[in-house]
Amino acid sequence: xxxxxxxxxxxxxxxxxxxxxxxxxxxxxxxxxxxxxxxxxxxxxxxxxxxxxxxxxxxxxxxxxxxxxxxxxxxxxxxxxxxxxxxxxxxxxxxxxxxxxxxxxxxxxxxxxxxxxxxxxxxxxxxxxxxxxxxxxxxxxxxxxxxxxxxxxxxxxxxxxxxxxxxxxxxxxxxxxxxxxxxxxxxxxxxxxxxxxxxxxxxxxxxxxxxxxxxxxxxxxxxxxxxxxxxxxxxxxxxxxxxxxxxxxxxxxxxxxxxxxxxxxxxxxxxxxxxxxxxxxxxxxxxxxxxxxxxxxxxxxxxxxxxxxxxxxxxxxxxxxxxxxxxxxxxx
Amino acid sequence: xxxxxxxxxxxxxxxxxxxxxxxxxxxxxxxxxxxxxxxxxxxxxxxxxxxxxxxxxxxxxxxxxxxxxxxxxxxxxxxxxxxxxxxxxxxxxxxxxxxxxxxxxxxxxxxxxxxxxxxxxxxxxxxxxxxxxxxxxxxxxxxxxxxxxxxxxxxxxxxxxxxxxxxxxxxxxxxxxxxxxxxxxxxxxxxxxxxxxxxxxxxxxxxxxxxxxxxxxxxxxxxxxxxxxxxxxxxxxxxxxxxxxxxxxxxxxxxxxxxxxxxxxxxxxxxxxxxxxxxxxxxxxxxxxxxxxxxxxxxxxxxxxxxxxxxxxxxxxx
Amino acid sequence: xxxxxxxxxxxxxxxxxxxxxxxxxxxxxxxxxxxxxxxxxxxxxxxxxxxxxxxxxxxxxxxxxxxxxxxxxxxxxxxxxxxxxxxxxxxxxxxxxxxxxxxxxxxxxxxxxxxxxxxxxxxxxxxxxxxxxxxxxxxxxxxxxxxxxxxxxxxxxxxxxxxxxxxxxxxxxxxxxxxxxxxxxxxxxxxxxxxxxxxxxxxxxxxxxxxxxxxxxxxxxxxxxxxxxxxxxxxxxxxxxxxxxxxxxxxxxxxxxxxxxxxxxxxxxxxxxxxxxxxxxxxxxxxxxxxxxxxxxxxxxxx
Numbered sequence: 001x002x003x004x005x006x007x008x009x010x011x012x013x014x015x016x017x018x019x020x021x022x023x024x025x026x027x028x029x030x031x032x033x034x035x036x037x038x039x040x041x042x043x044x045x046x047x048x049x050x051x052x053x054x055x056x057x058x059x060x061x062x063x064x065x066x067x068x069x070x071x072x073x074x075x076x077x078x079x080x081x082x083x084x085x086x087x088x089x090x091x092x093x094x095x096x097x098x099x100x101x102x103x104x105x106x107x108x109x110x111x112x113x114x115x116x117x118x119x120x121x122x123x124x125x126x127x128x129x130x131x132x133x134x135x136x137x138x139x140x141x142x143x144x145x146x147x148x149x150x151x152x153x154x155x156x157x158x159x160x161x162x163x164x165x166x167x168x169x170x171x172x173x174x175x176x177x178x179x180x181x182x183x184x185x186x187x188x189x190x191x192x193x194x195x196x197x198x199x200x201x202x203x204x205x206x207x208x209x210x211x212x213x214x215x216x217x218x219x220x221x222x223x224x225x226x227x228x229x230x231x232x233x234x235x236x237x238x239x240x241x242x243x244x245x246x247x248x249x250x251x252x253x254x255x256x257x258x259x260x261x262x263x264x265x266x267x268x269x270x271x272x273x274x275x276x277x278x279x280x281x282x283x284x285x286x287x288x289x290x291x292x293x294x295x296x297x298x299x300x301x302x303x304x305x306x307x308x309x310x311x312x313x314x315x316x317x318x319x320x321x322x323x324x325x326x327x328x329x330x331x332x
Numbered sequence: 333x334x335x336x337x338x339x340x341x342x343x344x345x346x347x348x349x350x351x352x353x354x355x356x357x358x359x360x361x362x363x364x365x366x367x368x369x370x371x372x373x374x375x376x377x378x379x380x381x382x383x384x385x386x387x388x389x390x391x392x393x394x395x396x397x398x399x400x401x402x403x404x405x406x407x408x409x410x411x412x413x414x415x416x417x418x419x420x421x422x423x424x425x426x427x428x429x430x431x432x433x434x435x436x437x438x439x440x441x442x443x444x445x446x447x448x449x450x451x452x453x454x455x456x457x458x459x460x461x462x463x464x465x466x467x468x469x470x471x472x473x474x475x476x477x478x479x480x481x482x483x484x485x486x487x488x489x490x491x492x493x494x495x496x497x498x499x500x501x502x503x504x505x506x507x508x509x510x511x512x513x514x515x516x517x518x519x520x521x522x523x524x525x526x527x528x529x530x531x532x533x534x535x536x537x538x539x540x541x542x543x544x545x546x547x548x549x550x551x552x553x554x555x556x557x558x559x560x561x562x563x564x565x566x567x568x569x570x571x572x573x574x575x576x577x578x579x580x581x582x583x584x585x586x587x588x589x590x591x592x593x594x595x596x597x598x599x600x601x602x603x604x605x606x607x608x609x610x611x612x613x614x615x616x617x618x619x620x621x622x623x624x625x626x627x628x629x630x631x632x633x634x635x636x637x638x639x640x641x642x643x644x645x646x647x648x649x650x
Numbered sequence: 651x652x653x654x655x656x657x658x659x660x661x662x663x664x665x666x667x668x669x670x671x672x673x674x675x676x677x678x679x680x681x682x683x684x685x686x687x688x689x690x691x692x693x694x695x696x697x698x699x700x701x702x703x704x705x706x707x708x709x710x711x712x713x714x715x716x717x718x719x720x721x722x723x724x725x726x727x728x729x730x731x732x733x734x735x736x737x738x739x740x741x742x743x744x745x746x747x748x749x750x751x752x753x754x755x756x757x758x759x760x761x762x763x764x765x766x767x768x769x770x771x772x773x774x775x776x777x778x779x780x781x782x783x784x785x786x787x788x789x790x791x792x793x794x795x796x797x798x799x800x801x802x803x804x805x806x807x808x809x810x811x812x813x814x815x816x817x818x819x820x821x822x823x824x825x826x827x828x829x830x831x832x833x834x835x836x837x838x839x840x841x842x843x844x845x846x847x848x849x850x851x852x853x854x855x856x857x858x859x860x861x862x863x864x865x866x867x868x869x870x871x872x873x874x875x876x877x878x879x880x881x882x883x884x885x886x887x888x889x890x891x892x893x894x895x896x897x898x899x900x901x902x903x904x905x906x907x908x909x910x911x912x913x914x915x916x917x918x919x920x921x922x923x924x925x926x927x928x929x930x931x932x933x934x935x936x937x938x939x940x941x942x943x944x945x946x947x948x949x950x951x952x953x
Contacts, residue, residue: 080509260443
């Protein structure tokens with residue numbers, strides 16, 4: 001999914017030096033105020049809109065304010081300590097944390113179930129067809145990880161393909177140009193690519209490796225500690241949201257609310273929702289356990305951490321235990 | 333006298349006609365490209381998928397590829413696909429944009445509590461207003477000082493020259509850290525994007541004031557602050573006003589990055605969002621709204637300028 | 651000297667001589683002593699003025715004339731206080747000049763009116779800068795506009811006026827401060843011949859009626875002789891005083907005197923001093939060599 005590590009050096013500089021200081025100053029000011037949560041345009045997070053529109057937070061007795069952001073802007077705001085929590089991927093939580101914006105992942109919202117994909121041009125039908133060819137991905141980002149995962153499953157190595165670094169936004173043109181045989185992109189850019197290069201099809205997606213990318217609600221550690229009871233209430237509201245979206249009777253209403261949030265028609269939005277596997281509390285409890293591999297949040301985060309270090313997104317491995325705390329999800 | 337009056341009258345009419353023509357001409361080109369099937373239309377919109385496995389109704393395919401598939405289907409005795417010439421998705425037809433323009437203002441937003449289009453627009457205008465006001469409050473005096481006093485210019489201009497090349501959007505994260513997530517950082521980006529150019533442009537304008545005007549004032553007894561307020565400032569005012577009109581347009585171009593910083597809001601965020609989901613009719617409608625606002629403001633300011641500076645004949649020229 | 655002219659420019663009639671005696675008895679307004687000006691340019695150090703000595707008596711009309719490069723503009727700008735000098739003294743009423751001041755009025759060739767002010771407000775500018783109230787300044791402005799004949803144009807903007815009218819405003823604007831001396835830097839240089847003649851007569855009229863001393867720079871010999879009591883002739887590179895000529899043409903002056911013997915004798919002397927080619931060609935101009943090809947039929951002669 002949309003992992004976006006902070007790309008420009010300038011920005012990194014600010015994030016490393018200035019933002020932590022600003023964050024430290026502003027944490028205490030948030031006590032007893034509504035929890036401020038930043039969310040952005042990804043189906044698993046737009047889902048919160050259902051609870052907002054239905055007034056479920058009020059019913060649960062927890063004051064929250066949701067702020068709508070562009071994804072990378074939401075991480076900037078979180079790193080700057082301007083919001084108490086943000087929705088992001090587990091990998092990005094590590095990247096943001098490495099730059100100074102530490103967080104606790106209090107709950108899982110979903111995992112990408114096909115919305116991230118490697119798309120081959122017409123004629124390319126499987127990962128094996130990529131051998132010795134050029135593939136465009138945004139290096140260090142999640143589609144890069146997805147490709148490596150696919151290559152490994154096909155019994156290949158990274159060196160079996162030639163990687164071309166390109167911006168995810170430019171992938172449709174990259175594939176259309178014919179210079180590469182496959183690209184990596186997430187929705188809605190992936191859909192855009194397939195529309196602009198008819199005959200292009202996904203050859204490997206996040207549905208082939210569930211748990212490669214988990215999406216979480218990451219909370220400022222101080223707020224997680226001070227407002228623990230409130231965060232547990234937020235987690236409970238999420239369970240209600242997932243049930244409402246997954247129930248066929250209420251799903252159309254849910255999709256309508258979510259589509260309205262991003263300004264498209266429900267018909268356009270429904271396929272995007274399909275590529276996202278929303279996680280109920282019970283499902284999340286099974287994933288939020290210690291273990292290796294993609295089946296658990298611990299394992300997935302460890303792989304993401306290793307990938308980030310290997311690709312120089314940050315220098316040294318993160319202390320995963322400080323990011324992961326299943327007690328909110330498991331609370332009675 | 334009446335002859336001159338007639339001449340100028342026909343002159344104005346001619347100018348007005350040309351002005352309208354300058355808008356109609358691009359519209360005509362756009363209409364031709366959109367409505368005449370054999371002009372451009374590099375794509376084919378599939379109406380009947382036929383036997384081609386990946387074709388769907390409404391899909392846009394390159395013409396060459398479509399013809400290829402038709403030939404292949406014929407060869408294989410499959411059901412023939414059908415389609416009609418179409419333009420790429422990023423070029424909607426004028427009537428589609430006009431419709432999006434109309435519904436944008438008349439249809440209530442689907443989402444509860446979401447702002448109407450005009451509310452988004454008003455929000456953006458406020459961002460521009462405050463950003464430009466703050467920038468001007470700092471930039472205009474600095475520019476005049478730098479243009480008047482060489483020492484001041486030498487002290488300030490090298491840094492400003494350097495700083496103006498720094499990309500304003502890169503300061504987004506810093507602006508959020510200092511000013512919060514709402515309008516503060518957006519206004520800050522407008523200020524950063526405008527201010528440095530403003531100082532340099534206004535300093536230059538100030539330098540262009542005729543030296544003998546200042547010398548004349550000095551021989552008449554003006555000095556110090558009075559020389560600045562009674563001679564330099566009024567002397568450059570019409571040009572300063574013109575500069576400000578140009579810089580205001582500049583501020584608008586920074587709006588699109590400003591509105592992606594902090595919480596998302598405003599007209600250009602609407603554009604970004606709609607473009608992401610390929611609703612280009614809405615995108616163009618919103619772009620046109622900005623164009624109308626910008627152009628309208630400039631026309632009004634231009635008219636105002638002619639009233640404010642009756643001595644400055646350059647204000648009449650456009 | 652021209653042997654055909656029986657009259658020398660040095661010969662003065664009794665009336666003229668008596669007038670100069672009277673002038674010389676008046677107090678000195680402006681005294682320039684051993685004035686020098688050097689400045690650095692890209693070509694190295696340039697000496698613009700060297701050892702300039704002269705004085706101007708009260709209500710005297712002095713013209714400064716000289717070839718281009720003689721530093722006459724530099725001289726007047728130093729007197730106005732717009733430029734500094736590197737040696738010598740400039741004394742106004744015995745006191746050294748430091749910077750511009752209202753005791754010296756200046757009229758520029760390019761008018762230099764304030765385009766954003768109406769004619770009246772242009773004239774009011776000086777008094778207001780010197781602490782007069784709005785009403786006083788307006789009263790003075792009206793008076794002086796009346797004097798230069800522009801009372802009807804008080805509310806017009808400078809761009810609405812002709813060149814001659816603009817220069818009248820500039821004169822009124824300089825005189826309203828009641829300066830001890832009026833410095834004029836080729837004020838009529840940009841005007842057409844007819845307007846220029848009119849302005850010359852007008853200036854003489856003003857000078858006759860007002861207690862003002864005039865130092866007037868020009869490159870027009872006729873203008874200098876027509877206007878001046880004395881003419882300061884400068885030479886170029888460096889600018890030095892070549893001669894001070896007491897103009898023998900009797901007053902009151904009229905354009906009819908342009909053919910009088912005194913006038914012609916003075917002009918002959920000035921031409922001799924400044925050389926017949928008034929403006930020596932610069933190297934750039936010498937490099938311009940027109941290469942004329944005939945574009946018309948050989949039979950189609952115009953001469």
